[in-house]
Amino acid sequence: MVEKQSELEKKAREWLIERGVTIDDIADLVLFLQKKYHSALSLDICRENVERVLRKREVQNAILTGIQLDVLAEEGKLVQPLQNIIGADEGLYGVDEILALSIVNVYGSIGFTNYGYIDKVKPGILEKLNEHDGKQVHTFLDDIVGAIAAAAASRLAHSYHDDIVQ
DSSP: OOOOOOHHHHHHHHHHHHTTOOHHHHHHHHHHHHTTTOTTOOHHHHHHHHHHHHTOHHHHHHHHHHHHHHHHHHTTOSOTTHHHHHHHTOTTOOHHHHHHHHHHGGGOTHHHHHHHHHHHHOOTHHHHHTOOOSSOOOTTHHHHHHHHHHHHHHHHHHHHHHHHHO
């Protein structure tokens, strides 16, 4: 069954690509989070779970909001002191994580654990997004991508649990 994408979902997906993040990048993170628990796990299954997470309106809203704030910071269009805080990705600025938690919350409490772990170790695309090269700002995007992966990993964990229980 092919589901029709809303304009909001299309825009969120476009913006991820424009910022250098692919579905496979996020699927790789899901595989990183779940391969230890599911030996036969494939990238295709991880990709499908990422796709399902991206269909959620809350996720689309978080993507668009976070990326917009990153872009405005790159362009120097935020007011001070917010410009410096977001531009530098200050450690004590936690609003980026709070926005990401709105994504993680979609699939239950296991998402919080997945997110905390992946945010700490920053594997794959997260390492690249977390570089502060002075050109691009990814204060929100790295957390959003980690949260999408954590939510997809949680969705995956719930689906495997459902298979076991039934």
